[in-house]
Amino acid sequence: MSEFLAMGGYAAFVWPSYGIGVGGVALLALVSLRQWRAAKAELARLEAAGLSRRARLEDRR
Amino acid sequence: MSRRKRRRLAVVLLAGLGLGTATALTLTAFEDNLVFFFSPSDLAAKPMPPDRPFRIGGLVEAGSVERSTNAAGTLETSFRVTDGAHAIRVTYTGILPDLFREGQGVVAEGRLKPDGTFAASSVLARHDETYMPPEVADALKRAGHWQPGEPPPPARLWNTKEVDRSAAAPGPLTN
Amino acid sequence: MRLSGALLPWLAAAALVVCAAGLVWGLVFAPRDWQQGDTVRIMYVHVPAAWWAMGGYMSLAVASFVSLVWRHPLADVAAVAIAPVGAVFTAICLATGSLWGKPMWGTWWVWDARLTSVLVLFFLYLGHIALTNAFDEPERAARPAAILALIGAVNVPIIKFSVDWWNTLHQPASVTRFDAPAVHVDILWPLLISGLGFGLAFAAIVLLRMRTVLIERRVRAILAARGLEGAGVSRPVPAA
Numbered sequence: 470m471s472e473f474l475a476m477g478g479y480a481a482f483v484w485p486s487y488g489i490g491v492g493g494v495a496l497l498a499l500v501s502l503r504q505w506r507a508a509k510a511e512l513a514r515l516e517a518a519g520l521s522r523r524a525r526l527e528d529r530r
Numbered sequence: 531m532s533r534r535k536r537r538r539l540a541v542v543l544l545a546g547l548g549l550g551t552a553t554a555l556t557l558t559a560f561e562d563n564l565v566f567f568f569s570p571s572d573l574a575a576k577p578m579p580p581d582r583p584f585r586i587g588g589l590v591e592a593g594s595v596e597r598s599t600n601a602a603g604t605l606e607t608s609f610r611v612t613d614g615a616h617a618i619r620v621t622y623t624g625i626l627p628d629l630f631r632e633g634q635g636v637v638a639e640g641r642l643k644p645d646g647t648f649a650a651s652s653v654l655a656r657h658d659e660t661y662m663p664p665e666v667a668d669a670l671k672r673a674g675h676w677q678p679g680e681p682p683p684p685a686r687l688w689n690t691k692e693v694d695r696s697a698a699a700p701g702p703l704t705n
Numbered sequence: 706m707r708l709s710g711a712l713l714p715w716l717a718a719a720a721l722v723v724c725a726a727g728l729v730w731g732l733v734f735a736p737r738d739w740q741q742g743d744t745v746r747i748m749y750v751h752v753p754a755a756w757w758a759m760g761g762y763m764s765l766a767v768a769s770f771v772s773l774v775w776r777h778p779l780a781d782v783a784a785v786a787i788a789p790v791g792a793v794f795t796a797i798c799l800a801t802g803s804l805w806g807k808p809m810w811g812t813w814w815v816w817d818a819r820l821t822s823v824l825v826l827f828f829l830y831l832g833h834i835a836l837t838n839a840f841d842e843p844e845r846a847a848r849p850a851a852i853l854a855l856i857g858a859v860n861v862p863i864i865k866f867s868v869d870w871w872n873t874l875h876q877p878a879s880v881t882r883f884d885a886p887a888v889h890v891d892i893l894w895p896l897l898i899s900g901l902g903f904g905l906a907f908a909a910i911v912l913l914r915m916r917t918v919l920i921e922r923r924v925r926a927i928l929a930a931r932g933l934e935g936a937g938v939s940r941p942v943p944a945a
Contacts, residue, residue: 473733476743476744476746477737477742477743478742478743479742479743479744479808482744482747482804482805482807482808483732483743483744483746483747483804485804486746486747486750486751486800486801486804486805487728487732487746487750489750489797489800489801489804490728490750490751490754490797490801491724491728491750493793493796493797494724494793494794494797494903494906494910497789497790497793497910498717498906498909498910498913501910501913501914501917502913504914504917505913505914505916505917505920508917508920508921508924509920511920511921511924512920512923512924512927515924515927515928516927519927519931535774535775538773538774539774542770542773542774542855545855546855546858549856549859550859553859553863557863557870561871564818564870564871565871565872566815566817566818566871566872566873566874567872567874569872587872626811627808627809627810627811628742628808628809628811629740629741629809629810629811630811631740634740637874652811652812653811654810654811654812654815654874655809655810655811656810656874656876657740657741657809657810657876658876659876659877659878659879659887660879660887660888661738661741661745661748661879661887661888661889661892661893662738662739662888662889662892663736663737663738663739663889663891663892664736664737664738664739665736666739666889667739668739682887684885685885685886685887685888686885688889689885689886689887689888689889689890689893690889690890691889693736693891
């Protein structure tokens, strides 16, 4: 196991590479997912507000 | 396609053609500056003035590497860089990259000395584009398909070669 | 775009599985290289990132072309979504290449034609992102951004062929050659699988970002229609 971790003496180069590769893509995916959720929530909020306003206008009539 | 779209298509294509031509011309004009290193043959054809720093690249000639330790205890290496037609002796003081070995591509940066040797201030190893397990490399050398110090044989000879895992547990790399 | 909603979870799952397979194979089961030793494993991250950094730019250029000529709104959305993903993949390619270069070449960085042209690719992506964000109304950024993307497209063949046209420190192509790939099958297979996985991940993230951009544009349209918003920019979304 420790031999595997040592990467033939190149651990300081191999492991950071995998960290940057996997971490970079995972972070981008996560950020993109949160932006999508935030946008969706904003749209839902606006649509709900729009509906209730229209409903209020209809009540007044 | 509407007329406006056809016109836009023509404009974009023409602009692309012009840009491509301009780029090709520029790159051709600056060709000498885009070259990362000169080969020993380039140097033989167009000698460099002494004291002008430049890079020289080629293969480390088999059997030409001489290592010694100087008074300060640092490693001094002397080797010949060849491109098959011409060769030049390079001297370097310091630690060499892990890939440095006979038959390996190298790029040395430095200046020509009056005696015609090249005094390198840095030596970079150049990796060739072959990737194979050490067992396959050993098998090729044992079978005589690959002379030590020479570039590897054509890829189709070995790129699907079975790896004989029974021969030895993966031990230290043989350089 | 509605189809993409159903497709996206499957695409993401496939990307996850294929990436994991390729990377674990490369990290654990693939052999060491005869001259690079274990540093060859860096290639299973570096080369797929490089492939899709360039493939991403080509898709950005195609989207920009469609946007300029046919004014298809979805092409703008695609371009806006691709650029940040391409920038991240290019950054990964540069960083892992540097981590390989130090032990093998003996240097983190050199200004040879290959490395420099990939750095230019990174700046082209950054320029596209900056230009897109420079306008209050993103629709107005579409044309200049598309022109920038198309001008930058000349860099893609330069990256690809730099190692053949000029001598560089970077080695020539190993996989895409006219003759047989100079990569042993035991190393080539995990590389191709990792390459496929990175491609699936690229596509999944771009699709997700396209959906986000479409929703944001609808939000902006609603706000503009109500006249609640002067600048036409939606309220700041919670920090992502």
